[in-house]
Amino acid sequence: DIQMxxxxxxxSASVGHRVTITCQASQDISIYLNWYQQKPGKAPKLLIYDxxxxxPGVPSRFSGRGSGTDFTFTISSLQPEDxxxxxxxxxxxxxxxxxxxxxxxxK
Amino acid sequence: xxxxxxxxxxxxxxxxTLSLTCTVSGDSIxxxxxxxxxxxxxxxxxxxxxxxxxxxxxxxYNPSLxxxxxxxxxxxESQFSLNLSSVTATDTAVYFCARERWDLLNGGSAxxxxxxxxxxxxxx
Numbered sequence: 109d110i111q112m113x114x115x116x117x118x119x120s121a122s123v124g125h126r127v128t129i130t131c132q133a134s135q136d137i138s139i140y141l142n143w144y145q146q147k148p149g150k151a152p153k154l155l156i157y158d159x160x161x162x163x164p165g166v167p168s169r170f171s172g173r174g175s176g177t178d179f180t181f182t183i184s185s186l187q188p189e190d191x192x193x194x195x196x197x198x199x200x201x202x203x204x205x206x207x208x209x210x211x212x213x214x215k
Numbered sequence: 216x217x218x219x220x221x222x223x224x225x226x227x228x229x230x231x232t233l234s235l236t237c238t239v240s241g242d243s244i245x246x247x248x249x250x251x252x253x254x255x256x257x258x259x260x261x262x263x264x265x266x267x268x269x270x271x272x273x274x275x276y277n278p279s280l281x282x283x284x285x286x287x288x289x290x291x292e293s294q295f296s297l298n299l300s301s302v303t304a305t306d307t308a309v310y311f312c313a314r315e316r317w318d319l320l321n322g323g324s325a326x327x328x329x330x331x332x333x334x335x336x337x338x339x
Binding site for chain 2: 109206
């Protein structure tokens, strides 16, 4: 299985500040990576696909980049409604695997 | 728009079989390039992919669960199902069904639509 390692596991930032999460794959996955947002008690929501493409309807403050084994996810200006856990997920291979999640809180 | 809804018992006894169904509404389960997927999440933990089924019935399962998992699809009812046998307390989780879209041209794939999730507890 391809292991996905996210860091940090949690972070706290002020409203309006930039937030960056990293995701590292255990092997080269090209751009075959997605990012999801999960709010408490809800299903995950797709934000970014193919490492850097914004899902329609998702605010432009969310972005992603990277290829190979190293990826980043950024919220350019953190908003109160962005409080959630964020997951990366690879689709280069089966089984599909997710990072362990990064919990984002407001300072 | 397309919606997914899980249904099934919320409590299963150890050693028995967990059975869940996902009903797809808003579009045909046979349309487009989609896999129909099960994913679970133990309380306070991360997401685990269980497996997927295509509308013609072909399946892929997570090797960690393969010996206990069976998935099926009923296109006439626009439903797909999960059976997980010989359950233990470690199978206690919220179970999500999701649609995995895939792009034949560029190989892209993503879980773009999810059900709300259904909690399942394994307990005597």
